[in-house]
Amino acid sequence: MIRKALLxxxxxxxxxxxxxxxxxxxxxxxxxxxxxxxxxxxxxxxxLDTIIFVISSGxxxxxxxxxxxxxxxxxxxxxxxxxxxxxxxxxxSQVENLVAVRQKKPEGLGHAVLMGESIVGNEPFAVxxxxxxxxxxxxxxxxMLSVYLELSAKYEDLSVxxxxxxxREDVSKYGIVDGDRVSENIIRMRRVIEKPSLNDAPTNxxxxxxxxxxxxxxxxxxxxxxxxxxxxxxxxxxxxxxxxYPVFGFFFQGMRLDTGNLKGYLKAILYYALQDPELxxxxxxxxxx
Numbered sequence: 427m428i429r430k431a432l433l434x435x436x437x438x439x440x441x442x443x444x445x446x447x448x449x450x451x452x453x454x455x456x457x458x459x460x461x462x463x464x465x466x467x468x469x470x471x472x473x474l475d476t477i478i479f480v481i482s483s484g485x486x487x488x489x490x491x492x493x494x495x496x497x498x499x500x501x502x503x504x505x506x507x508x509x510x511x512x513x514x515x516x517x518x519s520q521v522e523n524l525v526a527v528r529q530k531k532p533e534g535l536g537h538a539v540l541m542g543e544s545i546v547g548n549e550p551f552a553v554x555x556x557x558x559x560x561x562x563x564x565x566x567x568x569x570m571l572s573v574y575l576e577l578s579a580k581y582e583d584l585s586v587x588x589x590x591x592x593x594r595e596d597v598s599k600y601g602i603v604d605g606d607r608v609s610e611n612i613i614r615m616r617r618v619i620e621k622p623s624l625n626d627a628p629t630n631x632x633x634x635x636x637x638x639x640x641x642x643x644x645x646x647x648x649x650x651x652x653x654x655x656x657x658x659x660x661x662x663x664x665x666x667x668x669x670x671y672p673v674f675g676f677f678f679q680g681m682r683l684d685t686g687n688l689k690g691y692l693k694a695i696l697y698y699a700l701q702d703p704e705l706x707x708x709x710x711x712x713x714x715x
Contacts, residue, residue: 428571428638429476430545431469431552434538435462436482436529439557441687450485451686452556456694457705461685462488464559466521472568474552476523478545480538482530488556489526494518534656539639540647548641550574555635559694562680566636573612573676574638581672585643587615587663588636589675590682598623600632601660603675611677615667620653620660631675633660634682642671 439451446454452462469477479489495514502511527541539553552567560566566588574586592600601620605613617628637659646665650657667673683697684690699705 428550428552428574429474430478430549431474431476431554431567432478432480432539432542432546433462433465433554433556434480434529434535435485435488435556436480436532436538438482438532439686442691450488452485452488453491454685454691456559456685456698457702460491461559461694462491462556463517465554465556466492468560468565468567469552469554470520471565472552472571474567476525477521478525478527478542480527480529480541482528482532486526489524492517492521492524532656533652534658536647536650536657536659536662539659540644540657543641543644546641546644550638550640553635553637553639557684557686558635559683559685560634560636560678560680561683561697562678564679566678566680569678569680570636570638570676573674577672577674583640583642584672584674585640585663585666586638586674586676588634589613589631589677590634591630591677592632594624594627594630597627597630597632600634601663602627602629603631603633604628605631605675608674613675615663615673615675617667618660618664620658631677633675636678642666 435452439446442451442454453460456464466477481488498514499511502514525545527545529538529541554567570586570588577584589603598621601618602622603615604617605615607613619626643662643666646662647657649665650661663673683694685694696709699709
């Protein structure tokens with residue numbers, strides 16, 4: 427049973443400057459909801475009940491968004507704003523257990539994940555990056571949990587990592603993996619390379635922001651050296667593989683929307699606007715003109 431999801435949201439969001447100078451990228455709105463709410467909704471719909479935010483200075487607003495705001499609730503109650511109060515209540519009640527951990531120095535994704543060790547404890551957990559949204563009929567994390575439970579009948583201390591085929595010219599932007607096919611949508615990983623050149627990339631199978639780990643990952647995060655001033659999560663994943671722990675890559679069903687860059691952010695806004703009948707008409711009318 428996996429109950430906890432760790433969300434590393436301490437990054438500076440430099441790809442979205444200048445707005446991220448004052449607004450965390452995870453709080454940038456996709457219509458009238460911040461991007462991070464889509465992530466949290468996926469976690470809750472997948473059956474997890476505890477969310478661990480790894481934050482840095484200036485990122486407290488992410489946690490505040492899901493916390494109870496007594497002043498706002500009192501204001502809405504006094505003015506009988508029933509619908510707005512219901513909307514606020516939906517946001518504040520969706521996370522049962524909310525924990526925040528501070529990453530004091532920007533030392534990479536691997537270091538951010540390690541910050542959650544004391545809260546995760548001795549149980550498997552999920553890691554989800556705050557700028558990767560996945561639009562799908564079945565939540566991406568829920569798909570991964572099904573794979574994890576299925577493989578757990580045969581393997582111990584396994585990890586499951588979400589993969590997506592990307593254009594060959596984009597491999598230098600991702601962690602790229604190689605491995606052996608287990609089924610149509612699952613491979614057992616043999617190698618992972620962080621942002622390889624086109625010539626060095628063994629495949630175009632890219633890691634996206636969804637992982638399921640056991641606490642074994644923490645042992646390997648403590649062993650890896652810094653590279654470029656950061657601790658790379660992919661180095662720890664390779665450590666798991668080298669030590670014989672089974673690491674599986676899973677090609678999920680759905681469409682990934684990278685809100686961490688301007689083009690991806692715009693695509694996400696348009697995608698969700700087109701799902702709303704009223705907003706769809708606005709978008710299509712705007713395009714037609």
